Every structure is written in structure tokens, then in C-alpha cells.
Amino acid sequence: MPKQEAKKEINEDGASAGKVHATRTSKSGAQPTEILSEKARRDIGREGEKYALYCILKEKLECFGFKIEDDITFEDLLGKYSSIILETDQGFKLQKNGNIVVEIIWLNKNGESGEHYDIKVIENGEEIFIEVKSTKEYGKAWFTMSKDQWKLMKEKGDKFYIYRVYGAGTEEVKLEKIPNPAKLWREGFIEAYPIGIEL
Numbered sequence: 001m002p003k004q005e006a007k008k009e010i011n012e013d014g015a016s017a018g019k020v021h022a023t024r025t026s027k028s029g030a031q032p033t034e035i036l037s038e039k040a041r042r043d044i045g046r047e048g049e050k051y052a053l054y055c056i057l058k059e060k061l062e063c064f065g066f067k068i069e070d071d072i073t074f075e076d077l078l079g080k081y082s083s084i085i086l087e088t089d090q091g092f093k094l095q096k097n098g099n100i101v102v103e104i105i106w107l108n109k110n111g112e113s114g115e116h117y118d119i120k121v122i123e124n125g126e127e128i129f130i131e132v133k134s135t136k137e138y139g140k141a142w143f144t145m146s147k148d149q150w151k152l153m154k155e156k157g158d159k160f161y162i163y164r165v166y167g168a169g170t171e172e173v174k175l176e177k178i179p180n181p182a183k184l185w186r187e188g189f190i191e192a193y194p195i196g197i198e199l
Contacts, residue, residue, distance in 0.1 A: 045108075045168075052132045055175050056121060058072075061081060064096060101123065102121065102122070116131070117130060117160070129152065130162075132163045136169060154182040157182060157183065163178075
């Protein structure tokens with residue numbers, strides 16, 4: 001797990017440098033991800049999800065008022081804040097003053113769940129759905145979304161995020177957080193190029 005975190009967030013108003021390209025386009029110079037074995041893709045996906053969880057935990061702890069060191073590893077984070085972060089069979093729970101205030105469910109913690117998102121965060125009765133898209137490369141690269149993921153993304157609106165992880169499994173890993181991608185797509189900040197037609 002990396003020692004340093006770099007994050008970039010695209011606001012719902014699209015304020016960010018450039019556009020995010022969701023799938024196959026050549027206008028921006030985005031490249032297809034390299035062809036990998038099924039095992040390699042699963043491993044990269046798992047590393048990306050672990051990094052997303054790490055970023056979520058750090059962000060929540062900082063909201064609680066903790067100053068988190070930039071070079072802390074995932075394992076050290078869990079150890080140092082073990083009185084706050086409780087690991088469960090489904091993910092993590094964060095407690096404050098003896099009460100569970102945030103629940104982070106990692107759907108693929110014990111193997112691929114087959115759901116249309118990877119992480120669910122429950123806080124103050126609200127649910128946030130996160131789909132993690134990971135590559136080992138650092139440049140802009142295409143990634144695909146299934147029809148069901150696309151449908152869920154539109155249905156959940158501002159409760160749905162894409163966490164785009166670059167350099168998954170390396171020490172130079174970076175996270176790009178994309179809130180409400182359906183809105184960004186409608187407003188032209190995300191380009192999507194479908195490759196199939198259903199009649």
C-alpha cells in the first residue's frame with residue numbers, strides 16, 4: 001500500500017482541468033488499457049479498491065478532526081486508529097463517542113460480489129455508492145461501464161461516484177474522484193462512446 005496519496009476531484013459543476021473520458025475515444029489521446037489476463041485485471045481492481053478504502057478512511061478521520069500524516073500506510077492507519085476504525089467481515093465501521101457514525105461496506109472484500117458498484121458508505125442515514133475503476137497506467141485510459149452500472153449511475157445521481165485509480169498497486173498511486181457522473185455526462189464534462197446497440 002502506498003505511503004502517499006494524491007487526489008483530484010471533479011466538482012459537479014465540472015470545474016477541473018479538461019474532461020474525463022469514460023470509454024473509447026481517441027479525440028483526447030486517451031488510450032485503451034493494456035490487454036491483461038483475468039487474474040492481473042482482478043489484482044489491479046482489488047488494489048484500486050483497497051486504495052479507495054484507504055482514501056475514504058483518511059477523509060473520514062480528517063472530518064473527525066484528526067491530522068493524518070501524508071506518509072501513513074493503510075496498515076498503519078488501521079493500527080493507529082484501531083479504537084475508531086473497526087474492521088468487519090463486510091468492511092469498516094467508524095465510531096465516535098461509542099456510537100457507529102460511518103459504515104463502509106466493501107462489497108468485494110471476500111470475493112467478487114457481482115454487484116454494480118464496489119463500495120457503499122452509510123453516514124447520517126445517507127448512502128453513497130462508489131464504483132472503482134483502476135489501471136496500473138498513469139495516463140488517461142478508457143474504462144468500460146456495464147449497462148447495469150450505467151443505469152445505477154443515472155438512478156443514484158449525486159449519490160453515485162466513480163473513483164478513478166491510476167497506478168493501482170504502485171507507490172505512486174493517484175485517485176480521481178468523480179461525483180454524479182451522470183450529470184457530468186449530460187452537461188458534456190464526461191464523454192462516453194457506446195460500442196453496442198440493443199433494439
